[in-house]
Amino acid sequence: MQLKSDHIPRATIQRLAVYVQVLESLLQAGQDVISSEGLAQACGVNSSQIRKDLAYFGEFGVRGVGYRVADLLASIKKSLGIDRTWNVALVGVGNLGRALLRHGIFRRRGFILVGAFDCDPFKIGEEIAGLEVVCSRRLKEKVAELGIEIGIITTPPERAQRAANYLVEAGVKGIVNFAPARIEVPDTVAVEYVDFVHHLFSVAFSITLGEAKAQP
Template sequence: MKSAHIPRATIQRLAVYVQVLETLLQEGDSVISSDGLARACGVNPSQIRKDLAYFGEFGVRGVGYYVQDLLTAIKQSLGIDRTWNVALVGVGNLGRALLRHGIFRRRGFILVGAFDCDPFKIGEEVAGLEVVCSRRLKEKVSELEIEIGIITTPPERAQRAANYLIEAGVRGIVNFAPARISVPENVAVEYVDFMHHIFSVAFNISINQSKGLS
């Protein structure tokens, strides 16, 4: 069922669907109407039906969706029905916060290694992990079976961190550093860019004010 042709925008929305479906399960809801799911996810019903159609026939006429089945199917399609071992490079304020953040583990992404090149940080324990020198990534990636790297270095060190990860055999990177990085074609990169969200909010406030909406 896994398809390379699922559009990027659909994948973004799937993450929201996973979040909402998991909350429903926790609250003991086993069935949800397609309108209810759409409302909870903040998208329109026709969009949700279109997105879910990539994974097969899920809606049941007069019932809606079975929450657990739908969640399982989405997770299988995204390849997140198993756990992934993750390394974090850059143990600053943001890196520490992410190491301590429960959400990665809850969603199956296990932070198994913390790396930094600062000699004052190496050997320190953060969230149960000992900080290891970034130069040892290659050895550790193989030992700990790490598949994904998270970069939380200052921007000027992001490329070097990416190079270490790629040389070590990591094929997917989530970059929180405010810098573009170059990677080979076979490496998947995503940028978590706070600033575009805050820019967008500022822009929309200005627009709403000029429309007299506020």
């Protein structure tokens, strides 16, 4: 897949992740080819949106036939950088951190949790999902030793910036922040925020809007 533009909308990247999930399911079901209309319906978008999203990376599909599922899946995974494994560190071994460490989805998707870190002396040395919890101050040492490129922050909000600082100083290239706090990092470090409350706001708004439209 050849990248045709450096300016790809965030929404497109998010939809590509959905396309991957759908294509993987189709492949597992033994489907070799799918039309743009069929793929669009399975992904919950229209076919023109699929074609527009894929056009950022090149030309795909065969007129009158559709997309070859395996080829399209491989191309999208390569474009997203998920055609290889990534070593990941988690900082903040509270309830959420423990749940993520024990969740098998990351490994299945190629994101290998290889380090667990916390500054709480009562947690350091504990073993969770086969990983020993290490002091956050040792992040730089461990990032180099384990080849860690991505960090996940699951600390309380007041400790998120300190966790980010440790990760940046250690040389990680990207951070996924589950803590309900904004963090400051250099422009060279990619950051994604996962805030469950924002999703609840969105759902609440959709319900409220639907109820308002239903009012006579």
